[in-house]
Amino acid sequence: AQSVTQLDSQVPVFEEAPVELRCNYSSSVSVYLFWYVQYPNQGLQLLLKYLSGSTLVKGINGFEAEFNKSQTSFHLRKPSVHISDTAEYFCAVSEWNYKLTFGKGTLLTVNP
Amino acid sequence: EPEVTQTPSHQVTQMGQEVILRCVPISNHLYFYWYRQILGQxxxxxxxxxxxxxxxxxxxxDDQFxxxxxxxxxxxxxxxxxxxxxxxMYFCASSQGGAVGAFFGQGTRLTVV
Known part of the structure; x- marks a missing residue:
């Protein structure tokens, strides 16, 4: 069965600093990988996805993630964060059935 | 931009009562999902x-759903x-199919008292 581990439950950073949110997954088969963002009192919004091909994927709002098969990781990065990036970020994995398995989430707090 | 719509946004119900959570998926989508998020999990x-x-x-x-x-x-x-x-919080999601990623609604917060 697939599983996702988000290593940090909370990540506080200062505005304009770079950030990396870590995600590791386990699966016995090929997977598709996703990052979703949840702003306060809102639903889940798709940030980016890795399906195949280039291991570096770019998403909305300046975020990118790199798929590393040997390390079974899919870390999310942004070179310079804004106050408005404060939100909960969820890494998710799916297999052939497209059912999403989520990590516990990382709360990113951007401070001025 | 098309979106998944869920109603109601909040629902309070008494234990033992039946509830129906409603969702309108994106119109050309073929796959539909329900997820839930217990507070803090x-x-x-x-x-x-x-x-x-x-x-x-x-x-x-289980059989209650x-x-x-x-x-x-x-x-x-x-x-x-x-x-x-x-x-x-109960989330509805829909997708066109394939590994394109699902689109989620805003969620319905269900409180059972």
């Missing part, structure tokens, strides 16, 4: 629905006899 898969039938369900989705697509546009989740532990 991860988002959990409940059920997937394709071609007018359940394609997969989790251990959580059912889903329906009654009229080709709405997608509902019914909880027959609610328990306190059913209190959670």
């Amino acid at each position: 991860k988002v959990e898969f409940l059920v997937s629905f394709y071609n007018n039938e359940i394609s997969e369900k989790s251990e959580i989705f 059912s889903v329906e697509r009654p009229d080709g546009s709405n997608f509902t989740l019914k909880i027959r006899s609610t328990k306190l532990e059913d209190s959670a």
Whole structure:
């Protein structure tokens, strides 16, 4: 069965600093990988996805993630964060059935 | 931009009562899902629905739960006899199919008292 581990439950950073949110997954088969963002009192919004091909994927709002098969990781990065990036970020994995398995989430707090 | 719409946004119900959570998926999508998020915990898969039938369900989705697509546009989740532990945010999602990623609604916060 697939599983996702988000290593940090909370990540506080200062505005304009770079950030990396870590995600590791386990699966016995090929997977598709996703990052979703949840702003306060809102639903889940798709940030980016890795399906195949280039291991570096770019998403909305300046975020990118790199798929590393040997390390079974899919870390999310942004070179310079804004106050408005404060939100909960969820890494998710799916297999052939497209059912999403989520990590516990990382709360990113951007401070001025 | 098309979006998944869920109603109501909040629902308070008494233990033992039946609730129906409603969703309008994106119109050309073929796959429909319900997930839930208990406060402070991860988002959990409940059920997937394709071609007018359940394609997969989790251990959580027991006999008290059912889903329906009654009229080709709405997608509902019914909880027959609610328990306190059913209190959670329930998310509906839809996708075109394939590994394109699902689009989620804003969620319905269900509180069972």
